[in-house]
Amino acid sequence: MPETAETILSSERLLQAQKLGQAVIAEVGRVFIGNPTIVEALLLGLLSRGHVLLEGVPGVAKTTLVKAFAQVLGCQFRRVQFTPDLLPSDITGTYILDPASKDFVLREGPIFAQIILGDEINRAPPKTQSALLEAMQEGQVTLEGQTRTLPQPFMVLATQNPIEHEGTYPLPEAQLDRFLIKLSVGYPEAQAEKNMLRAYAQAPSPPRELLSPPVILELQRLAAAVHVDDEIYDYVLELVRYTRQHRRVALGASPRAALALLHAARARALLSGRDFVLPDDVKALAAQILAHRLMLISEAEMEGIVSASVIHEALQAVAVRPSERRRSEAAAAPVTPRRVS
Numbered sequence: 309m310p311e312t313a314e315t316i317l318s319s320e321r322l323l324q325a326q327k328l329g330q331a332v333i334a335e336v337g338r339v340f341i342g343n344p345t346i347v348e349a350l351l352l353g354l355l356s357r358g359h360v361l362l363e364g365v366p367g368v369a370k371t372t373l374v375k376a377f378a379q380v381l382g383c384q385f386r387r388v389q390f391t392p393d394l395l396p397s398d399i400t401g402t403y404i405l406d407p408a409s410k411d412f413v414l415r416e417g418p419i420f421a422q423i424i425l426g427d428e429i430n431r432a433p434p435k436t437q438s439a440l441l442e443a444m445q446e447g448q449v450t451l452e453g454q455t456r457t458l459p460q461p462f463m464v465l466a467t468q469n470p471i472e473h474e475g476t477y478p479l480p481e482a483q484l485d486r487f488l489i490k491l492s493v494g495y496p497e498a499q500a501e502k503n504m505l506r507a508y509a510q511a512p513s514p515p516r517e518l519l520s521p522p523v524i525l526e527l528q529r530l531a532a533a534v535h536v537d538d539e540i541y542d543y544v545l546e547l548v549r550y551t552r553q554h555r556r557v558a559l560g561a562s563p564r565a566a567l568a569l570l571h572a573a574r575a576r577a578l579l580s581g582r583d584f585v586l587p588d589d590v591k592a593l594a595a596q597i598l599a600h601r602l603m604l605i606s607e608a609e610m611e612g613i614v615s616a617s618v619i620h621e622a623l624q625a626v627a628v629r630p631s632e633r634r635r636s637e638a639a640a641a642p643v644t645p646r647r648v649s
């Protein structure tokens with residue numbers, strides 16, 4: 309009998325997914341001390357088959373965080389330090405002459421790993437950035453006319469310093485759209501920073517491997533099976549349409565952005581042990597998923613308006629409305645909630 313969404317998301321699997329998620333967040337939290345919602349966002353990115361960009365000033369533990377997260381996943385991972393002289397082939401790989409066979413063989417670049425840490429991605433020139441970003445979008449790399457598929461799971465965790473910094477090449481908007489989530493890593497709260505100072509008297513032991521490629525693929529499959537009600541579709545649509553009509557926005561959220569928001573909302577539901585998405589999942593993620601994809605008109609930037617405030621405004625303005633179907637169901641019979649853990 310083929311599995312349906314109902315049977316895929318058994319209560320045991322939901323509970324297991326939730327527990328695994330909590331364990332990952334706690335384990336990374338031993339090394340990256342402070343904000344667990346940032347770690348949760350990395351996990352949401354992974355479960356929704358997306359890529360994550362972290363932005364923050366030097367010394368806020370961006371590298372520490374992505375490294376710890378990658379270690380917990382139990383996948384093959386490679387780190388690429390982006391520098392101004394990095395070439396596209398340093399990422400994708402090159403054909404070299406094999407003296408034994410006298411034939412050209414591919415020396416695979418770091419892109420062929422499962423988890424890629426693209427550190428300080430905005431320090432490399434655009435051509436090199438696009439070698440990475442194209443692979444992210446297509447899940448494959450074409451070298452000398454030959455297309456090779458990238459391994460699964462495949463996730464890019466990139467870091468960048470704020471774009472005003474000297475000697476950087478800001479990622480163009482179209483490229484930013486390749487990232488499911490963009491996170492700002494700020495300074496920790498005073499108490500968290502004190503905890504970090506205490507905990508780092510001795511460097512903590514490296515994080516344990518808690519996941520593995522098959523487990524991650526299974527979690528991704530479960531996340532994709534999470535139920536989305538009609539009213540949630542309408543809610544997401546209204547939010548993205550709000551950004552498109554906003555007078556301060558030159559380029560609003562795309563259908564790809566709407567899809568990204570839904571994928572991440574499903575993953576958030578799964579991590580909470582639920583087999584259905586709530587409006588709160590959408591609300592909690594809207595800024596992280598949509599803000600970096602908006603382009604504001606230049607006057608707005610001069611007035612100090614930022615994309616995140618447009619998303620905030622959209623969340624205030626757009627209400628969750630019960631769908632037509634839900635209204636007629638409610639009229640016919642009392643609403644029985646789906647399974648709640």
Ligand SMILES: Nc1ncnc2c1ncn2[C@@H]1O[C@H](COP(=O)(O)OP(=O)(O)OP(=O)(O)O)[C@@H](O)[C@H]1O
Binds near residue numbers: 341368371496508
């Ligand atoms: N919240 C934190 N938790 C744990 N360690 C932290 C935290 N904040 C800073 N550190 C420590 O500060 C140091 C710098 O961290 P890291 O190199 O990861 O920063 P970064 O954001 O990548 O900086 P850069 O932009 O210069 O590369 C590390 O030793 C790290 O352990």
Ligand SMILES: [Mg+2]
Binds near residue numbers: 467
């Ligand atoms: Mg760093």
